[in-house]
Amino acid sequence: MSDNPVRDAITEAITEHEIILFMKGTPEQPMCGFSARTTAALEALGTEYAAVDVLPDPRIRAELSAVSNWPTIPQLFVRGELVGGCDIVTEMYESGELADALGVEAPKDAPARAPVAAEPGAPPLTIDNNLTDRS
Amino acid sequence: MPSTENLKHRIEAAIPGARAEVSDLTGGGDHFRATVVAPDFAALSRIEQHRRVYAVFGPEIGGPIHALSLETRAE
Numbered sequence: 001m002s003d004n005p006v007r008d009a010i011t012e013a014i015t016e017h018e019i020i021l022f023m024k025g026t027p028e029q030p031m032c033g034f035s036a037r038t039t040a041a042l043e044a045l046g047t048e049y050a051a052v053d054v055l056p057d058p059r060i061r062a063e064l065s066a067v068s069n070w071p072t073i074p075q076l077f078v079r080g081e082l083v084g085g086c087d088i089v090t091e092m093y094e095s096g097e098l099a100d101a102l103g104v105e106a107p108k109d110a111p112a113r114a115p116v117a118a119e120p121g122a123p124p125l126t127i128d129n130n131l132t133d134r135s
Numbered sequence: 136m137p138s139t140e141n142l143k144h145r146i147e148a149a150i151p152g153a154r155a156e157v158s159d160l161t162g163g164g165d166h167f168r169a170t171v172v173a174p175d176f177a178a179l180s181r182i183e184q185h186r187r188v189y190a191v192f193g194p195e196i197g198g199p200i201h202a203l204s205l206e207t208r209a210e
Contacts, residue, residue: 034202070182071189071196087205088181129197 017050034086040115065130168204177209
């Protein structure tokens with residue numbers, strides 16, 4: 001253990017959960033369009049996954065990005081490895097790679113295109129750069 | 136305020152042989168989408184390709200550039 005409990009908790013969560021998504025808000029109530037779109041792709045494949053809301057404590061984002069070397073949220077990890085953010089997850093969904101990476105079979109009724117969550121009234125698309133210490 | 140032309144030039148200047156197309160997603164000058172094709176990407180995973188483009192802008196991502204959606208490929 002280091003003297004950085006937030007970072008320890010993050011690495012532990014990534015290790016312990018086969019599929020884990022760090023996002024803004026929750027799968028039921030995403031607080032950003034990119035997080036919404038990523039959860040929609042996972043849901044369309046019927047995947048079970050752990051989700052961590054990064055919003056309650058800014059240290060989560062900062063430490064997560066330090067661990068993953070990835071500046072934005074959401075971030076999807078599978079078996080301890082960063083798979084990507086919204087763009088990569090969406091691309092992999094549409095190419096069929098995501099189901100393979102997750103080890104699931106895409107349901108027959110899964111849409112070919114990644115579901116677009118950004119409907120009117122959906123949360124805005126915004127990102128924060130967590131690799132930069134702006135304190 | 137960053138412009139699509141500005142982002143395009145900076146990506147192409149920073150990554151050897153890169154060609155970039157950048158569009159403004161909302162017309163507001165802060166939500167962008169970029170398609171970047173570069174020969175150097177052949178040796179990189181998709182994650183590394185995206186990291187390479189993010190690195191061009193460093194702290195501007197999440198600052199003046201609120202969103203930069205990416206599509207990258209080697210050729």
